Amino acid sequence: MNKKENCPKCKGLGWIRTRKGVIKCDCAYLNITNTIFHRMNIPRRYREKDFNNFQIITDEHKKVLKKLNEYIMSDKIFEGNGLFLYGRPGVGKTHLAVAILKELFKKRKVVGLFYDTRTLLFDLKATFDGSSSGREILDEVVKAPILVLDDLGSERLSDWARDILHYIIVKRYNELLPIIITSNIDISGKSDTIFEDTLEERMGSSIASRIFEVCEKVEVKGDDYRKSTLSQLEKETNLKLTKLKELKIEKGRNKKRNQRNTDRG
Numbered sequence: 001m002n003k004k005e006n007c008p009k010c011k012g013l014g015w016i017r018t019r020k021g022v023i024k025c026d027c028a029y030l031n032i033t034n035t036i037f038h039r040m041n042i043p044r045r046y047r048e049k050d051f052n053n054f055q056i057i058t059d060e061h062k063k064v065l066k067k068l069n070e071y072i073m074s075d076k077i078f079e080g081n082g083l084f085l086y087g088r089p090g091v092g093k094t095h096l097a098v099a100i101l102k103e104l105f106k107k108r109k110v111v112g113l114f115y116d117t118r119t120l121l122f123d124l125k126a127t128f129d130g131s132s133s134g135r136e137i138l139d140e141v142v143k144a145p146i147l148v149l150d151d152l153g154s155e156r157l158s159d160w161a162r163d164i165l166h167y168i169i170v171k172r173y174n175e176l177l178p179i180i181i182t183s184n185i186d187i188s189g190k191s192d193t194i195f196e197d198t199l200e201e202r203m204g205s206s207i208a209s210r211i212f213e214v215c216e217k218v219e220v221k222g223d224d225y226r227k228s229t230l231s232q233l234e235k236e237t238n239l240k241l242t243k244l245k246e247l248k249i250e251k252g253r254n255k256k257r258n259q260r261n262t263d264r265g
């Protein structure tokens with residue numbers, strides 16, 4: 001039985017009647033369904049990622065998680081304030097950005113939107129012949145209650161890309177809609193002025209200044225997890241679990257086959 005069926009409030013219906021009318025029960029936000037993942041555009045590789053499976057390896061990780069949880073529970077998201085998660089490759093920035101989106105859905109009932117920045121620009125360019133699909137993507141990105149722009153600023157932008165990002169960021173800034181950015185821009189240990197300068201150099205002053213104003217900077221420190229022993233262990237365990245699952249399925253099939261043979265004979 002899943003949690004929804006156990007729910008004392010809605011008795012498994014998923015909806016409750018209130019004085020204001022029928023509303024979705026809180027339990028409907030406990031499990032993120034495939035439809036919601038699809039709406040949030042979370043890539044398959046990251047669907048299982050959350051705060052529970054983010055390993056706390058250093059004290060810095062603890063501080064980052066505390067900050068992110070405070071953000072999730074605060075009203076900053078409704079005031080247009082976002083986050084700028086930065087750090088070297090493989091330290092878990094995308095993992096954390098996805099974890100934030102999932103928590104915001106479960107705890108604040110907000111359905112956010114995830115986009116890898118380069119993919120977004122590529123998709124928009126591919127459809128930007130005035131076709132409705134290009135317009136639809138842009139509309140969705142501009143209006144989402146919370147937007148993750150993954151891997152922003154990893155390269156210098158063309159004028160076209162800069163214009164599009166400018167449009168998205170200014171529209172959201174004006175409407176008080178927050179953005180969570182992940183970036184490889186290396187600004188560790190440097191002053192705010194240098195951070196703004198680096199951002200400005202890559203994105204242009206108009207975008208940089210707005211990001212600087214509304215996004216709280218959070219540095220994610222650590223080693224590249226992709227190369228770490230922990231990650232190898234995780235992969236081996238997953239492989240073993242998959243093999244175990246396959247064995248169980250095979251055993252089940254054999255059992256059924258034997259049963260059928262016995263019934264016949």
Ligand SMILES: Nc1ncnc2c1ncn2[C@@H]1O[C@H](COP(=O)(O)OP(=O)(O)OP(=O)(O)O)[C@@H](O)[C@H]1O
Pocket residue numbers: 049053054055056057087088089090091092093094095096151182183184225226231
């Ligand atoms: N502390 C951690 N605990 C568990 N898994 C982690 C941790 N840090 C990173 N990972 C995992 O390592 C992989 C790489 O992390 P992720 O893609 O989030 O890195 P990134 O900082 O976004 O890198 P890049 O800058 O290259 O995009 C992912 O599978 C992620 O789940």
Ligand SMILES: [Mg+2]
Pocket residue numbers: 093094095150151182
């Ligand atoms: Mg990433």
